[in-house]
Amino acid sequence: MSNYQNDNLVQMAEQFKALANPHRLQIFLSLSTCCAPGTVCSSEEAVRSVGVIGEGLDIAPSTLSHHIKELNRAGLIEMERQGKQVNCWVDPATLEQLSHFFKS
Numbered sequence: 101m102s103n104y105q106n107d108n109l110v111q112m113a114e115q116f117k118a119l120a121n122p123h124r125l126q127i128f129l130s131l132s133t134c135c136a137p138g139t140v141c142s143s144e145e146a147v148r149s150v151g152v153i154g155e156g157l158d159i160a161p162s163t164l165s166h167h168i169k170e171l172n173r174a175g176l177i178e179m180e181r182q183g184k185q186v187n188c189w190v191d192p193a194t195l196e197q198l199s200h201f202f203k204s
Contacts, residue, residue, distance in 0.1 A: 111175065112201060114173075114174045114175070115174045115175060115176055115198070117174070118170050118171055118173070118174035118176060119174075119176070121167065121170075123157060123159060123163075123164075123167050124167045124170060124171055126157065127153055127157075127167055127168065127171060127177075128171060128176055128177065128190070130148070130153065131146075131148060131153070131177060131188060131189060131190045132190045132195055146189045146190070147187045147188070147189045148187065148188055148189070149185050149186065149187055149188075150164065150165070150168060150185075150186045150187075150188065151185070153168070153188060168186075168188060171188075172188075175194065176190065176194060177189065177190055177194075178190070178191055
């Protein structure tokens with residue numbers, strides 16, 4: 101772990117804190133399944149709307165919105181509004197960073 105600077109450790113701690121919630125972990129895993137390190141996927145496969153993400157989670161829309169914002173704030177997912185729809189995805193570089201952390 102000596103390869104990491106304090107700034108990186110603080111960022112990683114924030115990411116792990118965000119993932120400590122079971123719903124946020126489930127959301128992150130569902131968004132990241134396509135973009136595992138070393139894989140290639142189309143942007144259509146990697147991007148999901150908040151409505152699609154919420155299917156099957158059995159949580160209120162406001163709670164889902166909160167979880168999405170926390171994942172975005174921690175730098176784990178990206179978001180983009182297109183009209184009334186908000187799309188989310190995981191940047192493959194984020195998965196590479198997490199993978200590198202656990203390999204070190």
